[in-house]
Amino acid sequence: MRHPTPPATTRADALLLAAGRGERMRPLTDTCPKPLLTVRGRPLLAWHLDALARAGVRQVLINTAWLGERIPAALGYTYRSPFGPVALSYSMEGRDFGRALETAGGIARALPHLDDVFWLAAGDVYMPDFPFEAAARQRFAASDALAHLWLVPNPPHHPRGDFGLDAQGRALDLPADDPRPRWTYSSVALLRRALFAPPWCDIPAGNPQGVSAPLAPVLRRAMAAGRVTAEVWSGTWTDVGTPERLAALDGKPLSSLL
Template identity: 70%
Template sequence: MQAPHPAAAQPPAMLLAAGRGERMRPLTDTCPKPLLPVQGRPLLEWHLRALQQAGVARGVINTAWLGEQISSHFGLQPLLDKHRQLSISYSHEGEDFGRALETAGGIARALPQLGDVFWLAAGDVFAPDFTFDPAAAQAFAASGHLAHLWLVPNPAHHPRGDFGLSADGLALNLPASDPAPRYTYSTIALLRAALFAPPWCGIPPGNPQGVAAPLAPLLRAAMDAGRVTAQLYTGRWTDVGTPERLAQLNAAPQAPR
């Protein structure tokens, strides 16, 4: 068995799991989207296992819609194999504010549990080949950048993509008229806490008022300042956004466990 990576080499991770999953209804009327089964296990568990295998020791999950099901299912310290344990804590936006705080608002709320640098992954994405590489985390921590994004080839449902990618690895906030290639943001990233402070973000530390705010405007502003890097990821990746995509995944060949 592969030896675990040193925990000190890896920052903590934030898993986004607060959304309502409107496009997945009626499946998400009684089950939060991160718990929907994909190839035999809850969707969010694929990320958790990959984080644990990469030596990440702490994860923070934000919740809102049916959040008690998520915390009841995963608990605080799931022992996922005999040697490595991933400690989980929660940011219960639903309990605290009665609603989800969107991506930037949710991260700002959880920031006191995360520290200066952290992984980010959305709980509604299936990426069984992705590795949360400790070398990438160390390189990012040593850089002056505010974010490092993994971009993917544009899926059929998002043909225009989100961001450009320069030859030297900068993420680009391209205007709509620019014909340069764009790629889709995978929702997997390394982030620095400074992105959630002025001048990029005006939410007070810890988001005590529960301000709801998206992440994209912060990323675009930081891109315009040359503070965001990116790389293209070509492994299997699915935004599990509709019942049809979920059914396709469950009918596909099984991913390695």
């Protein structure tokens, strides 16, 4: 069965990814979507929403799947940040397809509701001081890049990293035996809608058939054409992928979470 996406009205300036099952975070995610797990007393998603509001972003789209109805139930449709209200809308992959569509599939599904240039961030990453600067968005919009990635120093659980970076600020998909340094993709990026059209991506806008697809191959095709830029972020960053990392962030014993 095909699932048409509803017509777009106001387009969002940012997409927060919140659809995953969070297998490595079980049993905590058996009853709670991972982006609603609390860090220092607040849901993970709230840290991104406050940072976006502080930067002046006022329209945010959140994709959901696993326990997806709990996210709008928790956050509503207007998020009241200390920095101003943020209008929230939702791409309900679980409701529409019974599963998450992976990152590229989820972005393609949400595409009719996103601005021509939009922020992307994973809802399970803790980056409380990331600025989401309007000036960075403007520089990207004025460039010919299809994506701009923020990279971080490689954490212990991902020592090989993801991508390299050349002297001109272009992201590189380095072969495994290349000795040049690599960094880890933070999950924060600026993207163009044009990245999700041929020849980079073959999923139709709105993804009516619910195609599941990862983002990395799309980025690698654009990297090969020199159309992806990047920079290294040295601020606070944690991929909150396991109960152990969550406990460490809160300074609590693991037993207190389980």
